[in-house]
Amino acid sequence: MLALTLATVLVFQTPASRIPAAAAYSASHSGDALAVFRHDSLVFEDYQPGSAHNLPHPLASGTKTFSCVIAAAAAADGLLTLDEPVSRTFPEFATDAGLQAVTIRHLLSLTSGLDMDRSGHLTTVSRPGRKFAYGGTSFALFGAVMARKLDGQDLITWLSRRVLDPIGMTIGEWERDGDGHPGLASGAAFTARNWGRFGVLLLDHGRWHGKQLIPAALLAECGKGSSANPYYGLGVWLNAAPGAPPPPKGVERAGKTDHLIDAPDLPHDLWLSAGTGGQRLYILPSAGLVVVRFGHNTGPDYRDDEFLRILLAH
Secondary structure, three states: OOOOOHHHHHHOOOOOOHHHHHHHHHHHOOEEEEEEEEOOEEEEEEEOOOOOOOOOEEOHHHHHHHHHHHHHHHHHOOOOOOOOEHHHOOHHHHHOOOOOOOEHHHHHOOOOOEEEOOOOOEEEOOOOOOEOOOOOHHHHHHHHHHHHHOOOOOHHHHHHHHHHHHHOOOOOEEOEOOOOOEOOOOOEEEOHHHHHHHHHHHHOOOEEOOEEOOOHHHHHHHHOOOOOOOOEOOOOEEOOOOOOOOOOOOOEOOOHHHOOOOOOOOOOOOEEEEEOOOEEEEEEHHHOEEEEEEEOOOOOOOOHHHHHHHHHOO
């Protein structure tokens, strides 16, 4: 994440009186729960009928952000590098011109150029790095890569031992396919408090209570957008700073429909993990905040930028 000056922190300091107003906005727009952490302390919770602090909630595509943490932890353990070709794990890819150039970074930035055809086989839609395309295929392939890297270890068991258990994060549920593979594009369910713990780990650059669980430099890669979409990192949405350079020749820049938030007046160090139905994990280093928001509708009446303006009194 970005290095911050004291002046930046002061600009986006959130008065405690603004948090209930943000919670009221969320609740009035099909929100189920809101939990706010200031640094590593839970400072506010609000639950609507049918929701509670001990009830896990499906994250939907909010699950995707775990993949970057998995990749960063695996890189720290020497299992992979973000820019290695997938063909290093799947040698059969090396014989296909459309597959041999795909890297793990391409998978997690959704710029792999791959998709599934109707028969369930991988197909090349575009050259890697040239186009952003939101979907679950790349995350499924990343899960397959990790399955081979772990040589028989269950991925979620490894993730729990490596990251989740040390921060006291309990899984509510993690759906699996018919072959037992965990869903990385969606499928996880956590309580607001537990998802907030994950956000606090990211807020503190991979450190938990003074212990560095994931190297900060590797975790920072999650927040680097691509030339095809500067508003999406590795499994996490961004509020990119204005004035991004034009994409290289041959790269198709993502359109407005591939932005969750584009607000020059709001912090540009924002990381946003988002899932359908209004599931949100906001990580705001310049305000020292992590915010979990659960919902049951993401209609046009709920706006991330409006919520954040209320929260930050900006």
